Amino acid sequence: MADKPISRFPVPALDDMPEDIRDTILGVQEKAGFIPNVFLTLAHRPDEFRAFMAYHDALMEKDSGLSQADREMIIVATSNDNNCLYCVVAHGAILRIRAKDALIADQVATNYRKADITPRQKAMLDFAMKVSNNARAVGDEDFATLHSHGFSDEDIWDIAGVTSFFGLSNRMANVTSMRPNDEFYMMGRG
Amino acid sequence: MADKPISRFPVPALDDMPEDIRDTILGVQEKAGFIPNVFLTLAHRPDEFRAFMAYHDALMEKDSGLSQADREMIIVATSNDNNCLYCVVAHGAILRIRAKDALIADQVATNYRKADITPRQKAMLDFAMKVSNNARAVGDEDFATLHSHGFSDEDIWDIAGVTSFFGLSNRMANVTSMRPNDEFYMMGRG
């Protein structure tokens, strides 16, 4: 499938990228063994690339009351609801690895209510789905429900932040027809 | 995960099943190497079990202008739209095997518009989604579109039949919390 386009927009060669972006990408490649296509697709717009990655890291690499697996669950559940192929496949892989669970990503993507997760995680995903689809109606009763599951206000911000940021990502991936790397499909299933 | 319930309803022991149902199930087990949970879940209702399997076979094992992979694609796409975990996981496995393609099921489940399939298959899935969500509005123009992709009226019945039957299946699987066997997740990914 190496000949399938990874974006419907131009994808710059590594040599043509600004140095900081090339360095970022080479760093990821060294760690992951391949370059996730989101990096190449967004490198078409260097300033947006930088802001996107900074936002991603601010949400995903911070300390939080949400584990990294929790955050990946939010991405996988809302991305399938938004029918974003790139995000479900790529973050499904990361979720399997973070949660050390080969089945969890397909469960959470398809119907988190039937997944092998805790009631606390289901409440977290209920809220993420509301932020994704009906943020207009988020209010005190949602905060109360989440508090009753042990989430702090800061955790709630984190749920909303991850959901909202990947809502952006889902939309851009769908518009650009961003193609997930073949490598992601099998990661963490072993 | 062997201790997770496969249905929220009682699941009969093989020895307690009517002989024809036990025979069917043992036949499947011999072929597949395990018993898909849909057989055990529905065995709770022997008459419904028999009708369900007969209907399934009438649609899925007949000769058709739709290949078996085509029919599995319909199941996978509409089942994810209905958020049916059992059907996406089990038929995703069968689709990978039928299509000899390790990536196809995740693509078709998440967003068939971005999948590595033909325009004819996309038209087939567009129609399947309309049958699933808005059959009330199916009319001449849908038939004309499908004809233009080379589908006959009989093929159109087949698309509608597979979609409608698995719409039934999706609803029963969601109400019974039917659990996909762990084996399905990895089948056909090799």
Place this chain on the structure above:
Amino acid sequence: MADKPISRFPVPALDDMPEDIRDTILGVQEKAGFIPNVFLTLAHRPDEFRAFMAYHDALMEKDSGLSQADREMIIVATSNDNNCLYCVVAHGAILRIRAKDALIADQVATNYRKADITPRQKAMLDFAMKVSNNARAVGDEDFATLHSHGFSDEDIWDIAGVTSFFGLSNRMANVTSMRPNDEFYMMGRG
């Protein structure tokens, strides 16, 4: 209206049908005084015909905590929600007869919340509508609500089964443009 087509697909002559199907149809005709068009429409596909009728009978003729009128209400309410002309008209007739109530079918079809039915029946129809439109979200709280109205788990399976089966039927009737027999419109109104 005898010249209006009853299906957009070919309808076999009685003489051309497999014997078991012809016998079934002649039996229905003897009892009802006419042949409901669903039999003729589906006879185009003998194997599907047999499975459809077996499934129908498994759900509709079994003993159940749901009366036969209850089951017809489920069909009428969800079929109008799916805008299925055949099912609303044909099962509306059967509902009037089963419930010995000339008004009940139009009430349940149009807005069951305003119909002359019991709170238990309204809870049954609330659940049927959820199975029809949002089975993905069916869970413990739905079972608890139905238990509080005296429904057993087996009754809940029956509600789900009838809803899901007629969801299949609604979709096939809409795709085939299955025409209800004129006779149904007046049955049970007297």
Place this chain on the structure above:
Amino acid sequence: MADKPISRFPVPALDDMPEDIRDTILGVQEKAGFIPNVFLTLAHRPDEFRAFMAYHDALMEKDSGLSQADREMIIVATSNDNNCLYCVVAHGAILRIRAKDALIADQVATNYRKADITPRQKAMLDFAMKVSNNARAVGDEDFATLHSHGFSDEDIWDIAGVTSFFGLSNRMANVTSMRPNDEFYMMGRG
């Protein structure tokens, strides 16, 4: 069923009504043989009663490129879509009488796309459904489609007017739980 309430709000006795309203109601009763419950329900609010009836007559009794049967079809189709029991039952009766067709009301209510009506009438009802559900998006292309079916701009106003007025009526009937008179169910079926 004479003891079923016709409204969840107080219903005035004829003797307690303002004279003009009582006269209107007695006139209707003389013509129809009974008093349609909408008159009694709305008589609770005399000023709204008068405006409602004046609006009704301005739309329904005027000369128009839409026949009176056409206008009743609009009411029946959109009222079922709004799940208004009173309007479907009462105007279904009037439609049967106006169109001299015992089957037409159930067809148009359940799925007008499958009804025995002309393509022009289907286009009219397509537009009525758009006005009812998505008036925000009505634009030039809708006018062009309707012109191509022979509707003038004045006819289009009439379609929109009837749809909008009965949208009001549907909402008030649902909020007041306005009960259709038993007489309506059988009218025009003979």
Place this chain on the structure above:
Amino acid sequence: MADKPISRFPVPALDDMPEDIRDTILGVQEKAGFIPNVFLTLAHRPDEFRAFMAYHDALMEKDSGLSQADREMIIVATSNDNNCLYCVVAHGAILRIRAKDALIADQVATNYRKADITPRQKAMLDFAMKVSNNARAVGDEDFATLHSHGFSDEDIWDIAGVTSFFGLSNRMANVTSMRPNDEFYMMGRG
């Protein structure tokens, strides 16, 4: 912008209007300083004009447990939900004046849940939104909620009446492309 059409239908000259309609309009002009375009647009249909204005006054000028500002809030919230430009702009102006609050109209139009209004007003608007979008499901529990906020049954009729009438108005304004007068945009902001 004086050359922008105020309606896609013909707008009669004042001199060509029936005398009572011209008098009404001149009266409004004297009070408001300009003629709101709804009067000119609807004057194309004198009988509908008269009924519309009578209905409007019956709901909006009566004594009620709802203040006039309350009633304008209902109009503004539901009209934005229906994307009716005329009604949001014109009644937004009136709301600012009635409530003596320069910010209230934009708040209520955009998201009343975030507006500077009372919990009682939020409950009123929750119900108005349900009447507008889902009147089919209005029932006892809605009445109970509103009673708990101090609304009487008569107040509830008023909420439903205003919502339903302006639902009519929203649809007609969208179909006619009724243009709000430029004057409205600034009224009450000072």
Place this chain on the structure above:
Amino acid sequence: MADKPISRFPVPALDDMPEDIRDTILGVQEKAGFIPNVFLTLAHRPDEFRAFMAYHDALMEKDSGLSQADREMIIVATSNDNNCLYCVVAHGAILRIRAKDALIADQVATNYRKADITPRQKAMLDFAMKVSNNARAVGDEDFATLHSHGFSDEDIWDIAGVTSFFGLSNRMANVTSMRPNDEFYMMGRG
């Protein structure tokens, strides 16, 4: 209204902010005459603040085939569709100023199809609404439509980028109950 909270989360004092963020905010204050509340609300999370502002500037201050008024229109139309009070009020103000048009923001927010904008701008907003609500279905035909209005592929990325970024912003503003500054309501109306 100075005592109304601007966020349901803690808002840091200027003195407690990291220096770069304080400098950014003081710079904005000097230019605008006040500190827009989005800066104060997001300052609660410095890393997210920095990424948000960088992303904003990358999309909003770049050269583009979309004018700055075009970009503000996208924000205003999609933010009202998402019922985001902060974004409609704040970016409505900026739109009025950028477009030098006192009426444009209320028009575009309420129903852009009725706004005084060009067909090209309507096509742009049609696409923005699709990206916001149904990005899953964006495909070749959308690109073709936009090309026919003179948009380049890079312009299409810009429409998608602005829509997606403000979709994030809308969700965070609704979850945090971010309050628009009173100053925005009147800006550009003069």
